[in-house]
Amino acid sequence: MARILSLVGNAGERRLIDATLSNFDVTTDQEELRKAGAVDLIIVDREAMHTWQEEIGILRSREAPAALPVLLMLPARELDLSMGLIGQQIEDVMVQPFQPAELLARVNNLVRVRDLSVSLKNRIAESDGELRVLGRAFSLFSSCNELILRADSEDALLNSTLDELVGNRGFRFAWVGLAKNDERKSIEVLAQSGDAGSYLSEVSPTWGDGPEGNGPAGRAVRTGQPQVCDDMMSACSFQPWKDAVREYNFASCLVLPCQVSDDRMGILVLYSELRHAFTAEEIELMGRLSENIAFGLKALRDREALRLAKLSAELRAYRDVLTGLPNRQWIHEQLTTLDAQADRHGRYAAVLFVDLDGFKRINDSLGHEVGDRILRKVARRLQGLVREEDFVARQGGDEFVVLMPFEKLDAGEVGDREGQHNYLTAAATHVADRIVTGMRKPFTDGHNEHYLGASVGISLFPHDSGEAMELPVLADQAMYEAKSQGGNAYQFYSDELSAEHANHVELEQDLYRAVQQQAFELHYQPVVNLETGQVQAVEALLRWPQADGSMVAPEAFLPILEENGLIIRVGDWIFRRACEDIRQAREHLPELRLSLNLSVRQLWQPSLPARLAEVVQKAGLPPAAVELEVTEASMMSDVKRMEKVLQDLRQHGFSLTVDDYGTGYSSMARLLALPVSTLKLDGSFLQAAEHTPNAASMISAVADMTPKLELRLVAEGVENDQQRTLLRRLGCSLGQGYLFTRPMPFESLMEYLGRTATEVVPV
Known part of the structure; x- marks a missing residue:
C-alpha cells in the first residue's frame, strides 16, 4: 500500500483527502520528510510548500533517480505560482477546491509513476537506456500535465499537448x-x-x-x-x-x-x-x-x-419570453448604469412609456392566443419606429418602454440647460409622434385586421428627475394623462401630472377598500311616461359616499373599476342588491321594471347569463322585469361575440336596452340583428334639438320608427318642461332626467313612488 504524506493546512480538506484516499496509507507526520523511502507521494498546499520546500527538495534528491511525486494544491487565482515548478519541484497541480474523483485519479497516476520509477531504479544496473527513456517520458508527462491544467479551451488543451x-x-x-x-x-x-x-x-x-x-x-x-x-x-x-x-x-x-x-x-x-x-x-x-x-x-x-447555462439564464432574466425584447429587469439595469455614468460622462436620456389603446378589447374578446400574436407584431413594429440607437423593451402586459440615450450634448450646439431641454424634447417628440402614427395602422392576423392605438408618456433625464430610476414612473404618469384625454397621443411629464397621478393612486387604493367593505350605495332614477307622469321603470346607479357626506362623481371612479377588473365584483353586488330592492318595490307596484347597466368586461364573463338568472330567481323576480343596458359603443366592439352573448341573455328572459343611442355610429340594420327591446336616446340630442332643427328631426324619425320595430324609446337628460313638451310633440313618450327627480336612495324612491302614482301603467 502506497504511503502518502498530507501537508494540507485546511482541516476540512485534510478530512476530504483522508476519506477519498482511504485505500492508501495517509499520514500527516512531518517527521516523514526526514526519512528516505518513508513516503511514496507528498500532497502540499501553498503554505506547506513554502514551509517545507527545502526539506522536500532534499528528500527528492535522496530518492533519485526514483521519482518522489509532489502534488501541489492551489486556488485557481494562484495557478501562476506553479510556473517553473512542474517537472522540477512538483509533478502535478490541482485546483482548490478539488473534486474527490479528480484527486483519486491524479493520485493513482502519481503513485503509479512512483512505482514505475522505483522499479526502474532497482533495475538501473540492467537498463540505463530505459531509465533515460522513462526520464524523458516522465518529464513529458509533467509538462503535458501543466499544459492540460492551464488550457482554457479544448483546442488549446489538445493542440498544445500533441505539439x-x-x-x-x-x-x-x-x-x-x-x-x-x-x-x-x-x-x-x-x-x-x-x-x-x-x-x-x-x-x-x-x-x-x-x-x-x-x-x-x-x-x-x-x-x-x-x-x-x-x-x-x-x-x-x-x-x-x-x-x-x-x-x-x-x-x-x-x-x-x-x-x-x-x-x-x-x-x-x-x-x-x-x-x-x-x-x-x-x-x-x-x-x-x-x-x-x-x-x-x-x-x-x-x-x-x-x-x-449561466448565459442562457442571464438571457432569460433579461429577455421577455413572448416578444424577445429586453424586459423590465433589463430596463432597471440600464437605468442603474445611466445613474452611475451621468455625473462623470454627462449622460442624457428620454424614456417613452407606451400603452396600447384597444388591446384589452382584442385580448378579452378574441383570447390570449390572438393577443400574444398581436403583441409580437407590436414589438417588431415599435423597433422599426424608433432611432437605430434607441432600445425597445416590454414592461409587461400591453406596456412597452423606449429608452432613448444621448451622449454628452455639445454646448456649442444646444447651448444652456434650456437648449438641452429643447433638444431632448424635439428628439423625443419626433419618436413619440412616429409611434402614435405607426400604431394606428392595422395589424394583420390571418385574414383579420385589428386596429390599435398608442398612448405615450415621456420623461426626460436629468430635467424631470436627477434619478434615472424614476423616469419610467414619471413617463407612466404622463401616459395616463394622454390616455385620459382620449388616447392616441403623447404627453410630456410635468409636476402637475405628478400631483394628479398621486390623487389617482390614492383614489384607486380607496376603491379597493370600498369594494372590500361594500361601502357603495345604489341610487335609483325613474323612467317616466311623459303623458301621464307615471313611473314605468327605475335605473339602478352606483354611488360612492364619503365620510364627510359627499359623493365621488361616478365618472371619476367607474373607469378605474373597469380598468382594474373590480367592476366584476361590484357588478355582482349591484345586481343582487338591486333585485332585492325592486322585489320590495314591486309588492306595491307589480309592473315596475329594473334597469341595470353592464360593461363589456362583465358581458365577456362566460357564465354571466346563468348567474344573473340565478340571482333573479332567488330574488323572486321574473327575468322580464329586468332590463339590461349596454351602450351602443359596447355593442359594436365585437359584433359577432356580442350578438351571441345578448342572444343568450335574451333566451334567459331578460330585456335588452341600447344605452346612449346615437353616439356609437351603429347602423339600424345592425341593431335590428340584435335582440334589443328598448333604445335610450343620448341626452345630447335633446339638448341640441332645442336649437337645431336637424337634431329635432332625428328624434322625430327615431320616435316614428321604434313602434314599427316593436321597440320602446326613452329620451335621456330631460331637464325642463320645454324639453318634455318637445319630446311629446316629436312622438317620444318616455323620458328620464332631473325634471322628474335626481337619482335617490331606495327609501326615497319608495316615498317618491307613493307620491306619484298608485299603479304603474304598462307601456
Whole structure:
C-alpha cells in the first residue's frame, strides 16, 4: 500500500483527502520528510510548500533517480505560482477546491509513476537506456500535465499537448479522436500534430466491425484497452493502410483510450519511426497522460456547459419570453448604469412609456392566443419606429418602454440647460409622434385586421428627475394623462401630472377598500311616461359616499373599476342588491321594471347569463322585469361575440336596452340583428334639438320608427318642461332626467313612488 504524506493546512480538506484516499496509507507526520523511502507521494498546499520546500527538495534528491511525486494544491487565482515548478519541484497541480474523483485519479497516476520509477531504479544496473527513456517520458508527462491544467479551451488543451508530444518526445505523429455513434461508427479527429500530411483523411478511422475498424484505433474504442503495434508494416490489421504507412514512414504506434464522458470514448494515438518504440513503462505512463487529457476535456466541457447555462439564464432574466425584447429587469439595469455614468460622462436620456389603446378589447374578446400574436407584431413594429440607437423593451402586459440615450450634448450646439431641454424634447417628440402614427395602422392576423392605438408618456433625464430610476414612473404618469384625454397621443411629464397621478393612486387604493367593505350605495332614477307622469321603470346607479357626506362623481371612479377588473365584483353586488330592492318595490307596484347597466368586461364573463338568472330567481323576480343596458359603443366592439352573448341573455328572459343611442355610429340594420327591446336616446340630442332643427328631426324619425320595430324609446337628460313638451310633440313618450327627480336612495324612491302614482301603467 502506497504511503502518502498530507501537508494540507485546511482541516476540512485534510478530512476530504483522508476519506477519498482511504485505500492508501495517509499520514500527516512531518517527521516523514526526514526519512528516505518513508513516503511514496507528498500532497502540499501553498503554505506547506513554502514551509517545507527545502526539506522536500532534499528528500527528492535522496530518492533519485526514483521519482518522489509532489502534488501541489492551489486556488485557481494562484495557478501562476506553479510556473517553473512542474517537472522540477512538483509533478502535478490541482485546483482548490478539488473534486474527490479528480484527486483519486491524479493520485493513482502519481503513485503509479512512483512505482514505475522505483522499479526502474532497482533495475538501473540492467537498463540505463530505459531509465533515460522513462526520464524523458516522465518529464513529458509533467509538462503535458501543466499544459492540460492551464488550457482554457479544448483546442488549446489538445493542440498544445500533441505539439509537446511530437516536438519534445520525438513522436512522428500524434492525434486525438472521439468515437461517434453514427451509421459508419466513425472516429472524429479533434486535433493532430506532426508532419503527416493527409494521413488521417486517407485512412478515415472507424471503430466499426469491418476491416477498416479492425486496426488499433478501432479495437481501443471497442475494448477500452491500450493497443500497441510494434511493427506496422508486418501487422495484418494495418493491411488496408500499408501504402499510407509506407508513405509517411510509420513503424510502430500506440493507441490509448480515454473516457471523455459516460457515453463517449476518446483515443490518444502516437506514431514512431522506430519499431518496438514503446516500452511497457512508457505505455503505462502515456496511459496516465491520456486519462489526464480526458479529465481535462471533461472539466473544460463542464465549465463550458456551466457558462452556457449561466448565459442562457442571464438571457432569460433579461429577455421577455413572448416578444424577445429586453424586459423590465433589463430596463432597471440600464437605468442603474445611466445613474452611475451621468455625473462623470454627462449622460442624457428620454424614456417613452407606451400603452396600447384597444388591446384589452382584442385580448378579452378574441383570447390570449390572438393577443400574444398581436403583441409580437407590436414589438417588431415599435423597433422599426424608433432611432437605430434607441432600445425597445416590454414592461409587461400591453406596456412597452423606449429608452432613448444621448451622449454628452455639445454646448456649442444646444447651448444652456434650456437648449438641452429643447433638444431632448424635439428628439423625443419626433419618436413619440412616429409611434402614435405607426400604431394606428392595422395589424394583420390571418385574414383579420385589428386596429390599435398608442398612448405615450415621456420623461426626460436629468430635467424631470436627477434619478434615472424614476423616469419610467414619471413617463407612466404622463401616459395616463394622454390616455385620459382620449388616447392616441403623447404627453410630456410635468409636476402637475405628478400631483394628479398621486390623487389617482390614492383614489384607486380607496376603491379597493370600498369594494372590500361594500361601502357603495345604489341610487335609483325613474323612467317616466311623459303623458301621464307615471313611473314605468327605475335605473339602478352606483354611488360612492364619503365620510364627510359627499359623493365621488361616478365618472371619476367607474373607469378605474373597469380598468382594474373590480367592476366584476361590484357588478355582482349591484345586481343582487338591486333585485332585492325592486322585489320590495314591486309588492306595491307589480309592473315596475329594473334597469341595470353592464360593461363589456362583465358581458365577456362566460357564465354571466346563468348567474344573473340565478340571482333573479332567488330574488323572486321574473327575468322580464329586468332590463339590461349596454351602450351602443359596447355593442359594436365585437359584433359577432356580442350578438351571441345578448342572444343568450335574451333566451334567459331578460330585456335588452341600447344605452346612449346615437353616439356609437351603429347602423339600424345592425341593431335590428340584435335582440334589443328598448333604445335610450343620448341626452345630447335633446339638448341640441332645442336649437337645431336637424337634431329635432332625428328624434322625430327615431320616435316614428321604434313602434314599427316593436321597440320602446326613452329620451335621456330631460331637464325642463320645454324639453318634455318637445319630446311629446316629436312622438317620444318616455323620458328620464332631473325634471322628474335626481337619482335617490331606495327609501326615497319608495316615498317618491307613493307620491306619484298608485299603479304603474304598462307601456
